Amino acid sequence: MAWNEPGGNSNNQDPWGSGGGGRRGGDQKGPPDLDEAFRKLQESLNGMFGGKKRGGGFGGGSGKRGGFGLVWIALVVLLAVWLFNAIYIVDEQEQAVVLRFGKYHETVGPGLNIYFPPIDRKFQENVTRERSYSKQGQMLTEDENIIEVPLTVQYKISNLQSFVLNVDQPEVSLQHATDSAVRHVVGSTAMDQVLTEGREAMAGEVKERLQRFLDNYGTGIVVTQVNLQSAAAPREVQEAFDDVIRAREDEQREKNQAESYANGVIPEARGQAQRMLEEASGYRDAVISRAQGEADRFSKLVAEYRKAPDVTRERLYLETMQEVMSNTSKVMVTGESGQNNLLYLPLDKMINSRGASTPAPAGVASGAAAQSSRLPQELDPREVRTRESR
Numbered sequence: 006m007a008w009n010e011p012g013g014n015s016n017n018q019d020p021w022g023s024g025g026g027g028r029r030g031g032d033q034k035g036p037p038d039l040d041e042a043f044r045k046l047q048e049s050l051n052g053m054f055g056g057k058k059r060g061g062g063f064g065g066g067s068g069k070r071g072g073f074g075l076v077w078i079a080l081v082v083l084l085a086v087w088l089f090n091a092i093y094i095v096d097e098q099e100q101a102v103v104l105r106f107g108k109y110h111e112t113v114g115p116g117l118n119i120y121f122p123p124i125d126r127k128f129q130e131n132v133t134r135e136r137s138y139s140k141q142g143q144m145l146t147e148d149e150n151i152i153e154v155p156l157t158v159q160y161k162i163s164n165l166q167s168f169v170l171n172v173d174q175p176e177v178s179l180q181h182a183t184d185s186a187v188r189h190v191v192g193s194t195a196m197d198q199v200l201t202e203g204r205e206a207m208a209g210e211v212k213e214r215l216q217r218f219l220d221n222y223g224t225g226i227v228v229t230q231v232n233l234q235s236a237a238a239p240r241e242v243q244e245a246f247d248d249v250i251r252a253r254e255d256e257q258r259e260k261n262q263a264e265s266y267a268n269g270v271i272p273e274a275r276g277q278a279q280r281m282l283e284e285a286s287g288y289r290d291a292v293i294s295r296a297q298g299e300a301d302r303f304s305k306l307v308a309e310y311r312k313a314p315d316v317t318r319e320r321l322y323l324e325t326m327q328e329v330m331s332n333t334s335k336v337m338v339t340g341e342s343g344q345n346n347l348l349y350l351p352l353d354k355m356i357n358s359r360g361a362s363t364p365a366p367a368g369v370a371s372g373a374a375a376q377s378s379r380l381p382q383e384l385d386p387r388e389v390r391t392r393e394s395r
Contacts, residue, residue, distance in 0.1 A: 166225065
């Protein structure tokens with residue numbers, strides 16, 4: 006007989022306590038009575054839902070009403086949980102796409118909204134915040150050099166419906182498309198352009214090609230900025246690349262110095278050449294003008310000579326002698342008989358001594374020269390006793 010059957014506990018076989026009938030002694034301790042606990046819970050529920058308190062065990066007359074109360078509580082709890090999950094708030098920067106039975110139903114804007122799970126599914130994303138990710142990898146340039154190109158891509162969601170439905174993992178697809186676009190651009194560019202001033206143009210080309218890939222995939226992503234950071238060679242060949250860069254800098258410095266020297270010499274040479282051309286042009290104009298003047302003077306002189314030949318001839322002789330004598334300071338005079346008697350006239354000393362006593366007019370020199378031109382006719386060479394020669 007089991008220990009908890011009626012009348013079979015005379016030998017204190019109850020493991021929960023001492024004494025008959027499964028009751029605990031006065032001061033003995035043990036676990037709580039489960040029947041009594043369920044009975045108290047049932048009475049409390051019956052009191053909440055209008056049930057009557059009755060004696061008896063757990064399966065007594067009030068069991069049916071207590072069961073209905075538990076069902077109602079469970080339904081209320083489930084309804085509260087469902088409402089908590091069904092009602093949601095969309096912020097100003099967000100949108101939500103609702104799928105009903107797995108098919109697109111609507112795109113929800115900002116505000117308080119409700120959907121009906123489990124027949125509906127909701128995808129809520131921020132569509133105004135710019136997101137970014139960085140990547141770095143080794144790539145081969147057009148001239149077959151390996152370089153490491155770090156870059157950062159900034160993007161945001163432009164179409165939430167395409168972002169959710171068209172591609173399984175749109176951001177992973179974005180990374181793969183970025184790898185393809187960067188490798189294509191770097192592979193068609195020389196290493197010098199990648200390392201120096203070509204990064205900005207490359208970033209624009211990568212952005213354009215990447216956006217074209219994303220549009221073809223229908224990811225609903227728009228690329229806002231692509232930043233190609235400073236590319237570098239792998240660590241294994243960094244020293245060789247540094248030497249190449251220094252050599253390139255030296256070459257550029259020499260070119261700059263040569264251009265600076267050329268910019269200083271060439272304008273100066275051009276200025277000198279232009280000055281020589283101007284001087285030659287001026288000399289040519291002066292000679293032509295002088296020749297034209299002499300020709301005009303000679304034409305006028307011929308006309309005067311035809312009118313009075315003797316007077317004109319004498320005048321020409323006197324003007325010529327005056328011009329010759331005015332440019333010399335010494336005069337040698339010989340006789341008409343052809344003898345070797347010479348007369349030396351120091352005109353410079355004569356003019357200086359006369360000028361020291363009284364200031365001579367401007368025509369003294371010319372007058373002295375004219376007077377000396379008449380000396381061969383007035384002096385007799387036989388009376389000259391002084392012979393001087395150079």
